[in-house]
Amino acid sequence: MNFRSQVRGFLIQAACLVRADALAFHLQKLHRRPQGLVVAMHETPTSLKEQFRAQLAWASQHFTITNLEGFATLWGEHPGTANRAKPLLLFTFDDGRESNYSVAAPLLESFGGRGVFFVVPTFAECPDAQQALSFYRARMNPDSKPGDEKTEDWKPMSPAQVADLAARGHAIGNHTLTHARLIGLSPETLEHEIGDSARKLAAWTRKPVDAFAWTFGWDAIDANAWQAIRRYHRFCFSPCAGAVDSLYDQPSLLWRREIEVRYSAPEMRFSYSGLVDLWWGARRRRLRDMLRVPHE
Numbered sequence: 103m104n105f106r107s108q109v110r111g112f113l114i115q116a117a118c119l120v121r122a123d124a125l126a127f128h129l130q131k132l133h134r135r136p137q138g139l140v141v142a143m144h145e146t147p148t149s150l151k152e153q154f155r156a157q158l159a160w161a162s163q164h165f166t167i168t169n170l171e172g173f174a175t176l177w178g179e180h181p182g183t184a185n186r187a188k189p190l191l192l193f194t195f196d197d198g199r200e201s202n203y204s205v206a207a208p209l210l211e212s213f214g215g216r217g218v219f220f221v222v223p224t225f226a227e228c229p230d231a232q233q234a235l236s237f238y239r240a241r242m243n244p245d246s247k248p249g250d251e252k253t254e255d256w257k258p259m260s261p262a263q264v265a266d267l268a269a270r271g272h273a274i275g276n277h278t279l280t281h282a283r284l285i286g287l288s289p290e291t292l293e294h295e296i297g298d299s300a301r302k303l304a305a306w307t308r309k310p311v312d313a314f315a316w317t318f319g320w321d322a323i324d325a326n327a328w329q330a331i332r333r334y335h336r337f338c339f340s341p342c343a344g345a346v347d348s349l350y351d352q353p354s355l356l357w358r359r360e361i362e363v364r365y366s367a368p369e370m371r372f373s374y375s376g377l378v379d380l381w382w383g384a385r386r387r388r389l390r391d392m393l394r395v396p397h398e
């Protein structure tokens with residue numbers, strides 16, 4: 103355990119002790135405005151299936167678990183959501199792992215929800231395990247060491263599984279063609295990574311691809327890339343934490359809070375409380391400035 107995760111663990115314990123997480127959660131619910139939360143997850147291994155079920159059971163008491171269409175009603179003509187008792191909650195999964203197909207999708211369905219699965223077409227098309235693992239090491243997790251990875255970290259879902267999820271009402275989102283870092287790329291490369299990827303996913307699913315999530319860190323993006331994303335996608339999801347407030351936020355730049363299935367119960371509740379969003383406020387502002395997001 104490194105120093106940062108020790109500090110994080112200490113803060114979570116301290117916040118739980120003084121019930122600061124419960125208080126923040128309560129204040130969050132007092133907002134009368136239509137609002138929602140987007141959760142970002144990665145691998146959802148079978149060994150953590152019951153832990154994920156417990157997280158969903160807990161979350162469904164405090165939020166309305168929805169799908170992308172339901173979430174979009176935050177900006178609807180009649181956002182009759184102002185008096186909704188519970189905020190909307192949307193689950194998203196990055197990279198297109200097979201464990202998302204086999205574990206996460208059926209679990210979400212059992213709670214009446216549907217997810218957004220951000221797929222990397224070149225990863226999904228890897229013809230065998232060796233190539234998938236090489237792709238994972240080279241393009242998705244360059245810091246991983248051989249022997250570190252469990253199969254469920256790097257095994258992709260196939261194009262047929264992607265199509266099946268879409269047919270079951272889940273949304274398939276674009277996560278670039280090759281898990282590219284979207285900084286300083288030429289217009290041609292952006293078109294290839296974003297446009298070609300969107301066309302491929304639309305061909306697999308026979309549906310429009312409305313959602314995009316960029317790769318790597320919150321600031322691994324530039325204004326040109328964001329404009330290219332907006333040409334193809336209505337919803338752009340960032341890896342930057344925050345609640346989504348439909349008065350201030352637009353579908354073209356949405357915040358996501360990372361809450362993994364492996365989190366312990368106190369860590370999970372702390373993450374849902376929204377305390378962590380305070381830490382990310384300056385980054386949200388910098389991102390808006392960097393992308394020159396018009397103020398609505």
Ligand SMILES: [Zn+2]
Nearest residue numbers: 196197317318
């Ligand atoms: Zn990714």
